[in-house]
Amino acid sequence: MTMNYSGGMTSLANRGGGELEAVWAKASAALKSEMSQDTFNSWLGQAGVRENAAGELYLVTPTGIARDWVRRNAWRRVTELWSQYDPQRRALELRSRAELDTAAPAQDSAGAASPAPAPKAPLQALASPAAEEAETAPRAPGLQERFRFDTFVPGPANEFAHSVAKKVACWSDGHFNPVVFHGPYGFGKTHLLNAIAWEAMRASPGRKVIYLTAERFLQSFVRAMMDRTGPAFKDELRAADLLLIDDVHFIAGKQSSQEELYHTLAALTQDGRRVVFTADRAPNDLTEMDARLRSHLQAGLVCGIEPADRTLRLGILERKLVQLGRPMGQPGLNARPEVLQFLADRFTDSVRELEGALNTLVARVGERVEALNLDEAQAILRPHLRGAEKRITVDDIQKAAAEHYGMKQADLISERRNRAVARPRQAAMWLAKTLTTRSLPDIGRRFGGRDHTTVLHAVRRIEALRQEDPQLARDLEVLTRKLRG
Ligand SMILES: Nc1ncnc2c1ncn2[C@@H]1O[C@H](COP(=O)(O)OP(=O)(O)OP(=O)(O)O)[C@@H](O)[C@H]1O
Known part of the structure; x- marks a missing residue:
């Protein structure tokens, strides 16, 4: 069985990976037959065995909550089965993915150093300074600092999109062009697009990366027409080695902007330059979009992002706690499992909403979030829960x-x-x-x-x-x- 939650796990060397997988496949088949399939899937289905550079073996769960469940309910049996099937009877330890990431932040799955340092090269957005000036720009316009690959938590809902994004970011060949990420709002499309931009600039500082929202494209296009700087606008866009346009659905129905985008897309792809879009729907469903533009999008690699499942929501909360701890000088914050489970079960509409709830708790009590019990967490979040009272069936x-x-x-x-x-x-x-x-x-x-x-x-x-x-x-x-x- 391979590890679904691969981000960061590849920081461990994978010597003898096939052999480890085979041993784990046998042990997990036995476990599956001993517990109900659903229980196995909930707690162990996304776990995998990895070996680090020192030859130590870990069973890695996607979340700390899954690790604690396995430790309480299944660990003894897991280690028995492991030593039964592993010819070398090596010791196996249990870790959550976040624990290992904190211990060994070395390489990401694309083989690039992680976390990515702030890029030296600029992001050249429209109307940005010339390259030489922007070289010194401390921040890339339009990009959010925190939306990087190392803060993105992969899971079954987004793993195809995540792996495609990593390949685009390291400029690897042989991919469809354009790439379109689509999915419901608040489940990580902008995050992935930003992460591609940061990583692509880090990996190849000499190449020109342009990131902009479709709204910004529209505004800049209209302004360029009014200022009579249309040709400069076109040249700027067509000089991109990688063009990333967020929320492309926004320009559906805006005739002249769509036309301009279509010509830009055609020019870039003919030239072998990369173009990546995000949209709230699959290209097929962008019915108000100009047919030519839509068919170009459909012809690319279309990657759906699904709403995050519960395990992914828990993983995101744990990762977010690590991030929230840093400004407080902590390697990471913790929270009680029942509080995290409550958040993951209650805030399901989007990851944005889920993060908002956790931010609210941390903003209110700071480091004391670790001691917060369910009652206190609910009291703080009550205003966010209002209106949700429903008849229970x-x-x-x-x-x-x-x-x-x-x-x-x-x-x-x-x-x-x-x-x-x-x-x-x-x-x-x-x-x-x-x-x-x-x-x-x-x-x-x-x-x-x-x-x-x-x-x-x-x-x-x-x-x-x-x-x-x-x-x-x-x-x-x-x-x-x-x-x-
Ligand atoms: N898999 C994930 N790992 C970590 N954070 C995530 C993940 N998915 C979403 N988020 C976080 O959720 C928030 C919303 O994500 P994002 O803005 O990328 O959503 P979106 O799909 O682009 O939504 P919209 O369509 O509204 O623009 C961000 O703070 C982002 O970091």
Whole structure:
């Protein structure tokens, strides 16, 4: 099994990578058969084994939360299986990806040094100073300092786009031209485009990189027409070795700007120069866009970015905590797992919103975010949660419990009686009784047609257990808060 969350992991030398993969494939096949497939996928599905330059082996999880879960619930079995299948019986340690990145920030997967230092060469945006003057410019116009590859967290939702972006950034040959990244708002398109620009300038300071938003393109184009500096505008753009245009959908329907962009694109691609766009939809769906321009976009390499899944949202939060810690002189901040899980479950509409929630907590309490409990975090974020109060249904409860316990909703309703399923089912019944106004028979019906006495037994059992089992009490608390919002 390969590691999905590859960014930064390649900082470790991969000697004997195929052999390690084969051993891990055997161990993980055994693990998968011993736990439910969903549980495996939730916590170990994106883990991989890596070896560092000193020959030490690590099982690497995409997030610290996954690492903690594996340590608590599966580590002993993982190491048993590892030594059973590894002919050399080497020791295996457990790390999260962020831990390893902090320990060994050496090379990124494109083989370039990381993190990229501030580029010496300028980003030549429109109306920027001449190259020689801009050489000394401290910041590249239009680019955001923090949007780099080392701050971008890859995951299944964006890994194709991420790997294409890295290839474009290192000027590697053989790629489609143009490249179009598309996806819903707030899931990293601008971040990737900025990261390409920073890395491309670092890798090849002599080449000309132009980054601009479609809005800026439009404004500059209109101004150039009014000032009669149209030819200079065209020349400037057509001198780019790499042209990056963000939010190209913005110029759909703006006839003369589209035409200009079409001619620029045609001129650059004919000449073998690179062009990269982002859009909020796939080129096919940019129906208001000029047909010629649209067909040029469709002919390129079209990479979709999907909304981040829960594991990726957790990974982004952990990475963001590291970033937020730096100005405070800390190698990284931490937060309690239940707080991070709450954020990841509650702020799902965009990564921008998720980051905003974490920023709010850190802005309010600074380093004390590490000690913040769920109650306090929710109190701080209450204004952001307002309006989200909703009626809780048994279906909501089943879905949340299934996700929390790493199983399918169907398992909760099924006939299966083994404890791994029975306890979460009882917890879900307790939540249904506590958080809804449904009667016991009604709840029983929604849990696969069970009798009301079964529900009553479950409610009493959970009520008793939560007094003596702190893990169960925490699970119920997390689920209740998540469902209540
Ligand atoms: N995979 C990721 N890793 C780290 N940060 C991310 C990731 N995805 C999104 N973000 C962060 O989320 C925020 C929003 O991302 P970005 O601005 O790139 O979104 P976008 O898709 O361009 O949205 P829009 O269409 O509104 O321009 C940024 O702060 C960005 O750093």
